[in-house]
Amino acid sequence: MAFDPLVADFDDPELAELRRSCPVSRTGSGAWFLARYEDSVAGAKDVDRFVASFREPGVVVPDEEQLISEIPEPRHGQIRRIINSAIAAHRITRVEPFCVSLCNELLDGILECDGPVDLITDYVMPVPNNVIAHLLGAPADDFRRWAAWSDEVVQGTYPTKNRNDRGEGLAGAHPEFVDYVDSLIADRRRQPEDDFITRLVNTEVDGRRLTDIETRTQLVFLFISGNETTRHLIGNLLWRVVNDPGLFAALDTDRSLISNAVEESLRMDPPVRFLMRNCMADTQLHGESIPAGDKVVFGLASANRDERQFDDPQNFHLERPDQRSHLAFGGGPHVCPGAALARLEARVAVEVFLDRVGSATAAEPGTYDGVPVFWAHGPRTLRVRLDR
Ligand code: HEM
Numbered sequence: 001m002a003f004d005p006l007v008a009d010f011d012d013p014e015l016a017e018l019r020r021s022c023p024v025s026r027t028g029s030g031a032w033f034l035a036r037y038e039d040s041v042a043g044a045k046d047v048d049r050f051v052a053s054f055r056e057p058g059v060v061v062p063d064e065e066q067l068i069s070e071i072p073e074p075r076h077g078q079i080r081r082i083i084n085s086a087i088a089a090h091r092i093t094r095v096e097p098f099c100v101s102l103c104n105e106l107l108d109g110i111l112e113c114d115g116p117v118d119l120i121t122d123y124v125m126p127v128p129n130n131v132i133a134h135l136l137g138a139p140a141d142d143f144r145r146w147a148a149w150s151d152e153v154v155q156g157t158y159p160t161k162n163r164n165d166r167g168e169g170l171a172g173a174h175p176e177f178v179d180y181v182d183s184l185i186a187d188r189r190r191q192p193e194d195d196f197i198t199r200l201v202n203t204e205v206d207g208r209r210l211t212d213i214e215t216r217t218q219l220v221f222l223f224i225s226g227n228e229t230t231r232h233l234i235g236n237l238l239w240r241v242v243n244d245p246g247l248f249a250a251l252d253t254d255r256s257l258i259s260n261a262v263e264e265s266l267r268m269d270p271p272v273r274f275l276m277r278n279c280m281a282d283t284q285l286h287g288e289s290i291p292a293g294d295k296v297v298f299g300l301a302s303a304n305r306d307e308r309q310f311d312d313p314q315n316f317h318l319e320r321p322d323q324r325s326h327l328a329f330g331g332g333p334h335v336c337p338g339a340a341l342a343r344l345e346a347r348v349a350v351e352v353f354l355d356r357v358g359s360a361t362a363a364e365p366g367t368y369d370g371v372p373v374f375w376a377h378g379p380r381t382l383r384v385r386l387d388r
Pocket of ligand 1: 080
């Protein structure tokens with residue numbers, strides 16, 4: 001069977017061969033795959049040529065219902081400034097004490113258990129769920145409900161088809177999620193609070209505010225994007241910590257290395273494997289002609305292991321120069337606005353884990369049970385035995 005970079009392991013030698021000799025290739029689905037770091041960096045900046053799209057060809061989404069990643073300029077810039085200003089106003093540092101006590105509470109429960117526990121369901125998943133709910137201003141008790149809806153959206157057909165068996169658009173496909181978010185927005189309009197949703201509703205940029213449907217669309221996207229990806233970052237890093245006693249000991253001895261470990265995890269195990277784009281103009285790249293209208297995939301995981309950019313890219317190094325130059329958060333005008341929050345959550349989750357846990361033994365050492373989402377990379381389970 002022909003090699004397919006969209007399903008390849010990150011360390012597959014054939015992926016390295018693409019980077020070396022065939023940086024632009026055609027995948028089985030017909031999309032073009034960019035294997036090299038420099039091409040993904042340039043492509044992410046060239047937002048007029050490459051417009052983000054998870055949708056299947058022919059699927060048309062009304063403007064107000066486009067997710068922020070897929071909105072073309074200049075509308076993207078306006079909406080992005082509204083979101084940035086709401087995030088910036090809500091200082092991320094205020095989240096840290098909340099995150100520390102949450103991680104401690106979770107470990108209180110876990111360390112009571114005698115047998116092995118699943119770190120993903122019992123520790124990793126609740127962290128971004130609760131933190132994003134706290135940041136956005138949703139009631140803490142509701143997180144199980146919207147976390148389940150958020151998984152349902154990611155794993156269903158709405159992102160690609162803008163519909164599922166239940167109906168069209170977000171409101172048709174996931175009505176419970178939409179009703180929930182709409183009622184949060186209506187509450188803030190009635191009774192403003194000192195929180196993110198109130199700011200999102202009231203922030204004005206260039207004389208423009210978000211409409212109700214835009215607010216709902218972007219809020220749902222924030223719930224989802226702050227959740228799934230950060231879960232995979234924490235899960236991937238803990239997977240390595242639990243499976244590599246040397247890494248556990250190094251981080252336990254010198255906590256200042258945890259931030260480096262977070263960056264190296266983002267490079268080696270990026271939670272988002274690819275960026276999907278529609279090519280808007282006929283394009284020549286490395287001798288290939290990509291016609292307007294074709295799909296182009298930026299291989300973030302491949303870029304992060306590009307030998308031209310990183311020394312010894314297939315190995316995890318706690319100390320690298322320019323540790324943040326990986327592409328796990330994308331690049332250009334759509335670069336992830338939640339990067340600081342995700343980094344904070346991962347650092348705190350590992351710090352508290354090392355504070356509380358004396359030793360950790362994986363139930364199935366070296367086994368990586370990945371989530372069944374083609375663009376995502378994170379463990380679905382991580383069964384471990386923990387000792388204080
Ligand atoms: C480790 C965790 C995370 C990873 C790996 C990640 C990754 C990414 C990537 C690769 C993009 C670029 C998408 C594109 O260009 O098509 C992106 C965009 C985005 N991320 Fe994140 N993200 C993470 C956490 C978060 C968090 C915590 C939030 C919310 C607070 C968030 C909100 C967003 C939003 C709103 C966008 C769209 C920005 C735009 O299009 O202008 N992300 N993220």
